[in-house]
Amino acid sequence: MPVLNAIAGSADEMKGWRHHLHQHPELGFECHETAAFVAARLREFGVDELHEGIATTGIVAIINGSADGPVIGLRADMDALPITEETGADYASTCPGKMHACGHDGHVTMLLGAAKYLCETRRFSGKVALIFQPAEEGGGGGRVMVEEGMMDRFNIAQVYGIHNMPNMPFGQFDTTPGALMASVDTVRVSVTGKGGHAATPHVCVDSVVAITDMVQALQTIVSRNVYALDEAVISVTQIHIGSANNIIPESGWFCATVRCFNPEVRALIKRRILAIIEGHAQSYGVKTEVNYDWGYPATINHADQAQFAIDVAAEIAGAGGVNFETDRQMTAEDFSYMLEARPGAYLFLGTGEGAGLHHAAYNFNDQAAPIGASFFARLVERAQPLA
Known part of the structure; x- marks a missing residue:
């Protein structure tokens, strides 16, 4: 079964929705215009319940x-990203410094397309809860929606999501049981020494040297403390220190991102980072302040639901268009909180060649939207069939 005919017939309408959303990107929890647009479409389709204001601007609609x-x-x-768009599209972002560089405009469009079809046909039992979530890009909107009781409030038994994937074969679905994406933690370390003239380092406490050695030492954690078959990444992404070539600066800071799959490895890395920072602070005579942000957990698919989802995907993409043993990714996703709360699965949908995610030239492939919408619709009809 390819794209559902009724959804294929809405392809141009879906493209219009997506282009509107692309022109009006919003960040974090402040997705007010986006939520209003989504709510208006859902009312037009005739959803049975519409619940707004969850996690500030999130929506749950019931069919x-x-x-x-x-x-x-x-x-x-x-939500969108704080990036200045460079696509050159005639529907490019109208909001300076903001753009849909991760395809969330496409994700919303796919779910709206499925919602329209499901409202028209209702060839399923039970109910569908359509979850439109703000603040995936670092804000943890998924966590907030779960903490506000969404799963219990709407009696959600299982949950599914899709992420588009550029430079993966167009129309292909990839997933795997177990860990699909990594956890993500962020570490910021502030270091304070004693500044002074660069010509007299003996009367200073050099924070530059301390920071340099801390950064180097952190790179030994994965190679010397983590078991070689437990994937992990520690990347220092910023160092900020100094203002002139003849001054030893008083203070500076650096930050790093930590990615892994195993909760025990995650805890080990935190212990080692804190120990290394403390040890180097004592060695160099500097003071440190560590802000360790425990971020999104790993995105872990439930095996039965992942198998079911890929079986449904094969109806849309054909047996050759699915991959049930995809490599897991070091990227992170706050859908992980929903999978911690309920069984379910997350999949990647290939959108063909193009600029990568989070790139200023990225643009969601509109032809993929009917495929994703058809997957969502068939997932419901297969999971909850009529007798």
Whole structure:
């Protein structure tokens, strides 16, 4: 079964939705215009319930099926990124310094396309909970929606999501049981020594040397403390210190991102980072302040739901268009909180050649939207069939 005919017939309309969303990107939890646009479309489709203001601007809409049954959740993230767009598209961002560089405009469009179809057909039992989530890009909107009781409030039994993937074969679905994406933690370390003239370092406490050695030492954690078969990444991404070539600066700071899959490895890395910072502070006579932000957990698919999702995907893409043993990614996703709360699965959908995610020239491939919408729709019909 390829793209559903009714959804294929809405392709131009879906493209219009996506271009509107692309022109009006919003960041974090402040997705007010985006949520208003989504809510307006859902009212037009005739959803049975519309719940707004969850996690500030999140939406959960309920579509009733044609018989009693459980509730299945489908999720799309809505927020954009603080990037100046360089696509040259005639529907480019109208908001300076903001753009949909990760395809969340496409994710919203796919779920809206599925919502329209499901409202029109209702060939399923139970209910569908359409989850439109703000603040995936670092804000943890998924966590907030779960903490506000979304799963229990709407009796969601299982939950699914899709992320587009440029430079993966167009229309192909990839996933895997177990860990699919990594956890992500952020570490910021402030270092204070004693500044002074660069010609007299003996009367100073050099924070530059201390920071340099701390950064180098952190690179030994993965190679010397983490078991070689437990994937982990520690990347120092910023160092800020100094203002002139003849001054030893008083203070500076650096930050790093930590990625892994195993909670025990995650805890080990934190212990080692804190120990290294403390030891180097004593060695160099500097003071340190460590802000360790425990971020998104690993995105871990439930095995049965991942198998079911890939079986449904094969109806849309054909048996040759699915990969159930994809490599797991060091990127992170706050859909992980929903998978911690309920069984479910997350998949990648290939959108063909193009600029990568989070790139200023990235642009979601509109032809992929009917594919994703068809997957969501068939997922519901297969998971909760009518007798």
